[in-house]
Amino acid sequence: MEKESKRGSFTGQLGFVLAAAGSAVGVGNIWRFPYLAAKDGGGLFLIVYLILVLTFGFTLLTSDIATGRKTGKSAIGAYTEMNPKWKFLGVLTFFVPVIIMTYYAVIGGWITKYMVDYFTGHGKAAAADGYFSAFISNPVESVIYAAFFMVLTAVVIYRGVEKGIESCSRFMMPVLLVLIVFVAVYSLFIHHGDRNGLQGFLVYITPNVKGLTLKKFLSLLLDAMSQLFFSLSVSMGIMITYGSYVKKEVDLNRAVSQIEIFDTGVALLAGMAIIPSIYVFSGLDGMNAGPGLMFISLPKVFASMGFFGNIVGAAFFLMAVFATLTSCISVLEAITANCMEVFHSERHKTTLVLGIIYTIASIVIALGYSIFYCEIPLPNGTVGQLLDLMDYISNSVMMPFISLLSTILIGWIVRPKWIIGEVETGGVRFHRKQLYIVMVRFVCPVIMVVLFLQSTGLLSKL
Numbered sequence: 001m002e003k004e005s006k007r008g009s010f011t012g013q014l015g016f017v018l019a020a021a022g023s024a025v026g027v028g029n030i031w032r033f034p035y036l037a038a039k040d041g042g043g044l045f046l047i048v049y050l051i052l053v054l055t056f057g058f059t060l061l062t063s064d065i066a067t068g069r070k071t072g073k074s075a076i077g078a079y080t081e082m083n084p085k086w087k088f089l090g091v092l093t094f095f096v097p098v099i100i101m102t103y104y105a106v107i108g109g110w111i112t113k114y115m116v117d118y119f120t121g122h123g124k125a126a127a128a129d130g131y132f133s134a135f136i137s138n139p140v141e142s143v144i145y146a147a148f149f150m151v152l153t154a155v156v157i158y159r160g161v162e163k164g165i166e167s168c169s170r171f172m173m174p175v176l177l178v179l180i181v182f183v184a185v186y187s188l189f190i191h192h193g194d195r196n197g198l199q200g201f202l203v204y205i206t207p208n209v210k211g212l213t214l215k216k217f218l219s220l221l222l223d224a225m226s227q228l229f230f231s232l233s234v235s236m237g238i239m240i241t242y243g244s245y246v247k248k249e250v251d252l253n254r255a256v257s258q259i260e261i262f263d264t265g266v267a268l269l270a271g272m273a274i275i276p277s278i279y280v281f282s283g284l285d286g287m288n289a290g291p292g293l294m295f296i297s298l299p300k301v302f303a304s305m306g307f308f309g310n311i312v313g314a315a316f317f318l319m320a321v322f323a324t325l326t327s328c329i330s331v332l333e334a335i336t337a338n339c340m341e342v343f344h345s346e347r348h349k350t351t352l353v354l355g356i357i358y359t360i361a362s363i364v365i366a367l368g369y370s371i372f373y374c375e376i377p378l379p380n381g382t383v384g385q386l387l388d389l390m391d392y393i394s395n396s397v398m399m400p401f402i403s404l405l406s407t408i409l410i411g412w413i414v415r416p417k418w419i420i421g422e423v424e425t426g427g428v429r430f431h432r433k434q435l436y437i438v439m440v441r442f443v444c445p446v447i448m449v450v451l452f453l454q455s456t457g458l459l460s461k462l
């Protein structure tokens, strides 16, 4: 009990589920999921994604959360406790949020800037050509927003698990849900020329198998898979840390299902909000991934909506700020918790030091579009700036590799019963137990090798 109160804990199942969903729901749901759905055959992608959530997503999420709760530690301590020889995996996992944190607040800053624009009635200006690139290459404004977002994140972490993370998620996640439902429903009623939102919605949900080849299907599968574990925040130690704050009386089996439903539900709603809007105003050629979708295509769509565009835009960017802030919080918490355990330091001091380090790091990354501009060729054939490099290392290289190692560790070394026993604590029934065993021992390791080879560009060289 003393250990629990000293580390902090979530008050109960709801608090935990909202915090974990807060981590899971982020820019991935908003700017990547809809793009992939539009690119990879609409409903076909949706079906594949749903199957993967219920199999892979469930396996990795259960493993992370149960590991955290069983050991009561974050990644480094947890993997060391599982097997001291595997401490390196904990250290590797710890470095994923360490890297992500350098750029996540920069993206949060961009979104905050647009939210401010819409709330102050400048939505039309935000739709002008060159607006986004002028903003990110402005060394003063982009830095102020990035630093602001980083400091805001640090303040929440400073307040602790219950008063900071949980209370923030309890407020933001329900509001986020209401806002995304509003924008999604609104998008069904828009029309322009001979196109309307409903037709766009049908494009989104109808499985398009025209010209489908095995190669295309494989690339769809890999797209869905990498999206899935980025989206669920697994294999980066975040869910291990959050799991370590979950009380023993919480039913992990149900909590995992609820997190899956929340994260996937928001991704589906984001697709419903974005795809019909883009379809109506510019056809699906206007669909692109990442910043281009959110900061260039969507403002143009909002501007075409006339007066209501400002309201819909404001609702959309407020929702996006909440999604990004709760994710950013989870990244910093994973780093903070590991540092507190390794250095036996106290939360306030640790947050203060990390807050300063990462404010500086965010400023450097934000300046990667102006003073520190450079063009870095990445192994997958693209060219990126500092932010893209960090994103590539953490998401394309480290995460599939960590998933592979962690499933080998659980499946073959400590054995699935180590996790199963934790899920079944207090007589809880583990509904997908057999599925879990098959996934963690056989299916996950094989698929993770393929994913690793693909996302590092090695597959095409074979």
Ligand code: PHE
Binding pocket: 023, 024, 025, 026, 027, 028, 029, 100, 230, 231, 232, 233, 236, 238, 327, 328, 330, 331
């Ligand atoms: N899961 C978040 C999303 O889908 C992204 C995220 C990445 C969150 C890394 C935390 C850490 O956008």
